[in-house]
Amino acid sequence: MSIEIDVVNGDASWALAEPLLDAVWPPDVVAKLPWGHVKWAHADLRVLIESPAGGLACHVGVYFRTVTWNGRKFHIGGIGGVSTRADCRRQGFASIALNAAVRIMRDHEAVQFALLFCEPDNFAFYQSRGWHPFTGDVFAEQPAGKIRFEAMAPFVFDLRRRAPLQGAIDLCGLPW
Secondary structure, eight states, rough: OOEEEEEEETTTHHHHHHHHHHSSSSSHTTTTTTTTTTTOOOOOOEEEEOOSSSEEEEEEEEEEEEEEEEEEEEEEEEEEEEOOOOOGGGSSSHHHHHHHHHHHHHHHHTTEEEEEEEOGHHHHHHHTTTEEEEEEEEEEETTTTTEEOOSSSEEEEESSOOOOOOSSSEEESSOO
């Protein structure tokens, strides 16, 4: 079985990713979730995996941002919108896409560490792949202004330096 992985421009590929994201996270379901009200950033890049059976199987958004951690600027990478079609789960697609996204971030020399946000039922998945809980505060922009972002739990990943596990990260923009 061969798997086709595409890395594409985030905005230009939204039309490809949107049907999958809507199928995994239908708008009526999202509206009832703790993060359903959040205004999210647009991905800079997208990792898309086609199912051998046909159609888009998995999506991972990749983000690049200059943030502050305890007042110091850092260039970081972000992971967001990790979604796998229901009939394609437990086949390794999310792991493959996540690994590809991490490689992309490693290729950007300025990126120091990575950050993602997830729900409790995904903690074990990310921890088993080297991600660590960030126990500090995360701040993000929303239409009403800067907020302490608590809708989902932050996890960090070491890239060029050891990722911080505590302190305060200001995303200096929308969350992903």
